[in-house]
Amino acid sequence: MQYRLQGIIIRSMDHGEGNKIVTIFTREYGKMSVVARGAKKVKSRFGSAVQLFTLGDFSFFKSGQSGLGSMSLAEIVEAFHPLREDLHLAAYASYLAELTDKMFGDQEGHPYLYEQLKGSFQALQQGKDIQIIVHMYEMKMLMQAGYMPELNQCVVCGSQAEAVALSVGLGGILCERCKLRDPQAIPLTPGALKLLRVLGQADVKRLGSIDVKAPTKELLKLVLRTYFDTHVGLRMKSRDFIDQMERYGI
Structure with missing residues (x-):
């Protein structure tokens, strides 16, 4: 079957002496792997159109549901050069791309998340808050995968009283009366809880200037990282690299 689709290169690997296998995240069909x-x-007709993070129009032939397609045409729509040229942007864009690649199977269409990934790359390129962009996308991935924590009522008693902690193991917030049900629950500030709720619902393409205090960012990072590790359990090279950058102050 011949396909002509717009998509984002989320993975690229060498194949043989002169070829590449690229994974394209498309709006209609989700992930599709193609040989370029x-x-x-040096004089490849595909050139920079198959570089990581590139948004492009791609034509390829693919037989059946499994196996690799064979690319025939690639045209750049948006190159996202800054995401490859800046070490920090490259690290976080790689994390978003790897998260997308590992969370979904092949040919599972996710139009909304496709738009959110594209919007996240655009927001990174525009210099918006990196950590907020990443957390917005993480929340949406949790929601799509069915792991979204309960953030509107106590996960134990159902009360909508003010939450004071989030239980990763129980999968949601806890009120004052129920917080002792999980001694490992992470204490939450009202500001962090409000942000968690907003990040799950907000469209990254509408993200404006936002000022979040450093302690709140650290709390969000702790909550989401612990939640991912517990419920999703993905080991990602890009996250390990980000940790090394932070450890050595790069």
Whole structure:
């Protein structure tokens, strides 16, 4: 079957002497893996159109549901050069791309998340708050995968009283009366809880200037990282690299 689709390159690996296998995240069909023959050669007809993070129009032939497609045409729509040229942007864009790649199977269409990934790359390129962008996308991935924590009522008693902690193990917030049900629950500030709720619902394409205090960012990071590790359990090279950058103050 011949496809002509717009998509984002979320993974690229060498294949043989001159070829690349790229994974394209498309709006209609989700992930699709395609061989770009000769892509590593200097005079390749695909050139920079198959570089990581590139948004492009791609034509390829793919037989059946499994196996690799064979690319015939690639045209750049948005190159996202800054995401490859800046170390920090490259690290976080790689994390979003790897998260997308590992959370979904092949040919599972996710139009909303496709738009959110594209919007996240655009927001990173525009210099908006990196950590907020990342947390917005993480929340949406949790929601799509069915792991979204309960943030509107106590996960134990159902009360809508003010939450004071989030239980990763129980999967949601706890009120004052129920907080002792999980000694490992993470204490929450009202501001952090409000942000968690907003980040899950907000459209990254509408993200404006936002000023979040450093302690609140650290709390959000702790909550989401612990939640991902407990319920999703993905090991990602890009996150390990980000941790190394932070450890050595890069």
